[in-house]
Amino acid sequence: MQVKSTVNAAGRKVPLLINGEKVVPFRGVGKHKPTGRKYAPPIPSCTDYPPDGNKVLASLGEALRKCGLRDGMTISTHHHLRDGDLIANRVFEIAREMGVKDLVWFPSASFPCNEPLIKYLEDGTINRIEGSMNGPLGRFVSEGRMKGTAVLRSHGGRVQAIQDGEVKIDLAVLVAPSADSFGNARGTGGKSACGVIGYAKPDSMYATKVIIVTDNLVDIPCYPMEIEGNYVDYVVVVDKIGIPEKIVSGTTEITKSPDRLLIAELTASFLELSGILTDGVRIQAGAGGTSLAIGVFIHEILKNKGWRSAFGFGGSTKYMVRMLEEGQMGYILDAQAFDLDAVRSVEENPLHVPYPVFNAYNYHSKGNLTSMMDIMILGATEVDLNFNGNVVSHSDGYLLHGIGGWQNCLHARNVILPLPLFRDRIPVIVDSVTTLCGPGELIDVVITERGIAINPLRKDLIRRVKGSGLPLTTIGELKEEAENICGKPSKPEFEDRVVAAVKWVDGTVIDVVRQIKTKK
């Protein structure tokens, strides 16, 4: 079937139908206003639930059957157990055994551990994945082997899609490190603790049926209730929901690479000299080695000046926990805990607060946290001459990453991308990003080991660091320098077929990924 296309406001050619559903092409940042009402799940009744509150069933299979698992359903899972998750694959294994077909898997993220799902994509159990496709799943999609079209959304975009009814979840299967028999659940406790499970909150609220799977059944009330039992249909207790050492790293470590350390130092200096780093600053960084180093340098500056960050938004790590514990951070608001120190801190420290993505990232909300952040440290696979960013594909055209919270975080006041000038001799600065994930107008500064390029739209920042001694340059010069070293890489070639759509935070289609043309 030939699907009609249009060129969206970012100049990208996108289809008007995806998986048979009408979509809205990207209209520009802040230009698309939703109409209509939130999605309304069916009204349940206490008469259908046991008065003693005990919703425990003997097996996941029984729970899936009681939820009426059938062809074409949309099944959601969350990714808080990361690469250690043992349940998501099991859901589709059972579906396969039941002979169910054409399911849509709607995870909050996928990991290499989900590679076994390829066989269910091949045999028709799963029609498509709407969610991040890392590594092997991304390659599978890029090669045009998935039946349906993938839909990539940011963490906040996923919440928006659930809330607005763009995606109707028939069945949410939510793993929980601790849960009670009523279905109240949390991310701490037990042998599979992951800290927080806030990504699952919208799924629990909007799905028609909700199953909690735990390996640590506790007495009622399981508290704090990150998931409220009032939204839960069944609870399944299994031996093991995850592999602890793959759920959280033992520790997260800062980079040891001299280049990356230089980038981190430059970033910290830039934040200090530009005046972005202040007393009371609100900070979000990631858990990558460079981000961690930046965090350590920021911590030093705060300490020396006697300043305190009002709060940091996690993904939390031991470095953030250290800031909290030593008094240089007021709160950690946390959407996921990356290491054992972070998990311990969530459990013990009342200032380390589980904070659902629902409350932080949803663009179709009455405001959200991202636009209140002063400092936002992000990565990218590519940035182009217009500061547009790509996080899902590589310059070879393959879909290899999810969006995560990246698009949402672009709404912060100062979006800084500390990036190596090239990776494996492939320049990071390109003429035009392979896949457009974030419009350049939202990206303020690119910091590389060979200089700092400030988006010309941020005249205020340019003015503030003029004469500061920082190695200022332009995005064009950075690109040239990289190409002088690495040469200009060849462009990937694509078939016409769209294999994945990339949604913007407001549900519009900002770009697509096309099937890779494989060399014959």
Next chain:
Amino acid sequence: MQVKSTVNAAGRKVPLLINGEKVVPFRGVGKHKPTGRKYAPPIPSCTDYPPDGNKVLASLGEALRKCGLRDGMTISTHHHLRDGDLIANRVFEIAREMGVKDLVWFPSASFPCNEPLIKYLEDGTINRIEGSMNGPLGRFVSEGRMKGTAVLRSHGGRVQAIQDGEVKIDLAVLVAPSADSFGNARGTGGKSACGVIGYAKPDSMYATKVIIVTDNLVDIPCYPMEIEGNYVDYVVVVDKIGIPEKIVSGTTEITKSPDRLLIAELTASFLELSGILTDGVRIQAGAGGTSLAIGVFIHEILKNKGWRSAFGFGGSTKYMVRMLEEGQMGYILDAQAFDLDAVRSVEENPLHVPYPVFNAYNYHSKGNLTSMMDIMILGATEVDLNFNGNVVSHSDGYLLHGIGGWQNCLHARNVILPLPLFRDRIPVIVDSVTTLCGPGELIDVVITERGIAINPLRKDLIRRVKGSGLPLTTIGELKEEAENICGKPSKPEFEDRVVAAVKWVDGTVIDVVRQIKTKK
């Protein structure tokens, strides 16, 4: 207009239309199953809210105007400031100044402090109140002076009505002892602390517009967020939201009346001898003097036996706090804090947990807390020979109380009503309750100073206390004894006109209150 009536499953004559809307007559306990979907409020967008998260406006008037206050709107408030609330009346004063008419006031409860609203009911600013009508407001309604028909709902029924869209809140004005500029809000802190504000959660989630009014603006993030700023449109900071000594009692005190103390002792003995009181028991009582005394006796028993209640559900008082602190209670799950000790405990003790009524009482939910409670101590204005209960009107026919959580709590495993045999020489046991609020099949035991009557449906309980030495009797004997002492009271006379409808927990109409026939 003559409105068609029917006789519902409880034998009460009820209209088929109330305030022009179709209603469903009561069909029996657990007999009415909802169809359809939850109410869906409009989808908002971050583009309409300030990126820095600062939603503070200069005055309540400005906020009401910006929310588009106009004729016929439904305005909700919560009652956590109880008789000390300074804001609810102010909302209608402003509406009056703006010339707005025919509003519906939808409070979670009303108090004597709301008497000034009578003038707005008289001048047409307010069409009707859907919520509890205590004291002067109840008298006003009973005398047929309110334009619209009152609708009385339990706390859980109110949540159900909001969630199901039976009541569509245009504008929620929610007072908060602490809030930040984004609208995150909680019940602790500041000069007007009330402990928890969980009654306001459904209002914030389902109202089209939400205003937070606080006298204690704190830095972002106001934590814990009982109200999430993502649901909030505007924040108004005023000098004073309430009068502290009327918000919470300094202390709550057990009864000093010998009769009531006897009832309390009998109740504790009954609970012990019947085996209802066990290790791990889940308890809910109230804050009345008799209930408090029962709590103290239960505490003693638990202490002597080395037992612990798994949790108590509040309304919390210093007596519950003492159980928590001395180790005879695992958690207090709390919907409202009644005294200063309770407020302090919510603020300081992580085992004293704000627990929204949304999660405890909503019958159109996937189960709720009430049916899991082992011991439920409740009051009543009247109980009849079929164990039916009344809590809203007196035997003189006047509407004088709200339902509170009473109907919801009837779903507990053992519902005990410790009651004096008569009040002001009016017997409490009657042939048939003036207003039916709760079907007798849900009321298990009536305990008076002159004997204990067990509902014949509870054969198990009767068997368990046989030969225990407890003063067992029947409901008929209790009634006879009271009438021997007080005489048989004359019945009130009513006009035909329905002045208030009483909803059951599932949204059906269980009974109505008719206009009092005033003596000419």
